[in-house]
Amino acid sequence: MKNSIRKLQSLMAVGCLLPVLSSTSSSALAATSGEDTFKAKCAMCHGQDGSGNTPMGKRTKLRDLRSAEVQKETDDELASTIKDGKSPMPAYGKTLSAKEIQDLVAYIRSIAKKS
Numbered sequence: 001m002k003n004s005i006r007k008l009q010s011l012m013a014v015g016c017l018l019p020v021l022s023s024t025s026s027s028a029l030a031a032t033s034g035e036d037t038f039k040a041k042c043a044m045c046h047g048q049d050g051s052g053n054t055p056m057g058k059r060t061k062l063r064d065l066r067s068a069e070v071q072k073e074t075d076d077e078l079a080s081t082i083k084d085g086k087s088p089m090p091a092y093g094k095t096l097s098a099k100e101i102q103d104l105v106a107y108i109r110s111i112a113k114k115s
């Protein structure tokens with residue numbers, strides 16, 4: 001009898017841990033979304049909102065990523081700018097995966113100015 005209670009307790013412990021584990025893995029996934037990558041790696045120049053309204057953005061006359069002139073570029077063009085860089089913008093092809101670059105392109109699309 002004692003034994004089966006112990007078994008039950010250990011089963012319950014596993015049952016309690018599982019939701020914790022699955023919730024941490026889903027937040028780890030969210031941490032690699034295009035938005036988070038953008039805020040971590042790109043916002044210092046392009047601004048949190050993509051406007052380019054930063055000291056670096058002003059110095060280099062950055063185009064607003066939300067603007068029609070940037071948005072009219074194809075996904076491939078945007079992805080290759082991110083991958084290969086465009087002086088003075090560093091290339092990210094070695095530090096970001098193809099998936100992360102895709103997510104960034106999707107994020108840039110999502111902040112487009114709705115006109």
Ligand code: HEC
Pocket residue numbers: 037038041042043044045046056060062063070073078081082086087088089090092104108
């Ligand atoms: C050191 C500052 C800097 C960082 C960091 C940076 N960029 Fe840039 N980015 C620039 C500059 C400057 C340009 C414009 C280059 C040009 O047109 O000559 C640019 C251009 C671009 C363009 C093309 C827009 C256009 O005008 O056609 C895209 C897309 C872009 N960046 C995305 C990103 C993404 C995504 C990241 C993060 C992974 C990033 N950038 C990080 C400085 C930066």
